[in-house]
Amino acid sequence: MNKQMKQGGVFLLSYLLVVLFLRFEAQADQNCGDVRIGWIDWPPYQYKSSDHSDHFPEGIDIDISQDVFTELGCNIVFVHKPWKRLFVELEAGQIHVLPGISYTEERAEKFLYSSAYRTEELSLFVRKADIPTFNFDSFEELFQTDFRLGIPRSSYLGPELTEIREAQQYENQIFERTGGESLEMIIMGRVDGFLIDHETGIARMQASEKYRNAIGYYNRIRYSIGDIHFLLNMDKFKGDLLSRLNAIVEARVP
Template sequence: MSLFKYVPVLLLLFLALPAKSALQVNSPLPCHKTIKVGYNDWPPYAWQDPQGEAQGLDVDLMRAFAVYLGCEINFINVPAKRSHQMLKAGQLDVLMGATMTDERQAYAHFSSYYRDEELRLFVLDEQKDQINIDKWEDIFTKKLRLLVPSSGWYGADYQESQYRLEQEHLLVLSPDSDKSVQMLTYGRGDMIVGDTMAMPYIASQHQHIKLVPLKLVLDQNHIHLMLSKASMTPSQLEQFNQAIKALMDNGEITRVINKWQQMSLAKQSNMSRLNSPLKTLYVSP
């Protein structure tokens, strides 16, 4: 009699097992596949080294998120505009270092922010006493030519007055930040717009010159991961948010950011000790 007493209980346990197993197989885990992470050359946040490996602040953080989640990731170097098209089509799963906009939210999930960004105007060190602006309108009243990389977000003031800058011949577009710095040294613009860490880093590392930021702050934004709506689910987004929170709480994100800030400051300090005149470093084409 005791055997029959427990048969219904055993039968219920047996019937429950397949359902639990199916739930595990179908659960939207963040790493059911290798995650394709797009990036473009934007030091010190991301760039491709001579060996073809991704390097940079955002790259280090993305690797840390992947380790926390147990993810396999594949970094793919692509131009900025193309990377967004690939994310929209699901050919890339994640983009790093993104500012949230309404347009981008149409095709991407945005993670919790993991760092901040500040945009400012920069001039060559030797011109810091000649060029000063207190407000955006001073660009027009003083007829200052503004060098702007063609892809990116540069604040509401720039967005709203881009057409006016073009009409008054004060806007000089460039393919990227590196080329913008080169053009600044050639005298093709008076100022350059960019991220407060990236622009001085690019100038010192790639062009061996020192840039000085003007006091006007153009914009301040939280920076996020973008996950493709075509290839990544809201559940996967939540997993990445958990990783960001965990690494924020344990200090790993702060440690990585501080490391790259110190490296950037060190490179700029080295530039301030260079005594070679600018004309010996550059020859106009």
């Protein structure tokens, strides 16, 4: 009898430990805790606040991040790093979220994506004085001229522009530079125009009288590169936490 009671007690204790472990695992999946959000200087989406603090940035993506991850119950820490470094640290789990990211299959092999929370559109920014001389409505027509096109380096540009960028026949007409160089290259005449996120181009023009006076955008070419997501560390956002995040994001989208 005593032996049976001992065996029963051991079984019950084991059962309770398993139940407690599974409950702890479920709670861990639901608990957001600290979430480190990486950002770069990219007005009007992400930029330093008036007090120039790396830990309290401002912008469209920043505001949405604050609202979404606060509602998720996270303790938010913003981290400012160079673009390429952010991806290295996201994969390593040193940061957990990158806002403002387009979907690519290559990234999806290493990271998770949230539901989309906005879209992005590129405009062709050019010298104002040149606008009356242009007469094209597509990239195909543009490249039939001697137009020199600047595009942002290391950025996703959608399927059509990615194919154009990789085509050897256009290599003498395409110039890849960092986004921060774009308007200056137009002013200096090193390119005839530069494809820039529409809101970013407007923000950069508004920040400088020189750019406001000299640069505009050619409104016969507007190019959508599609949905924009939060890019997420796989280990941090798993199970119920990802589902809850997506539910919050989807509830915000009109």
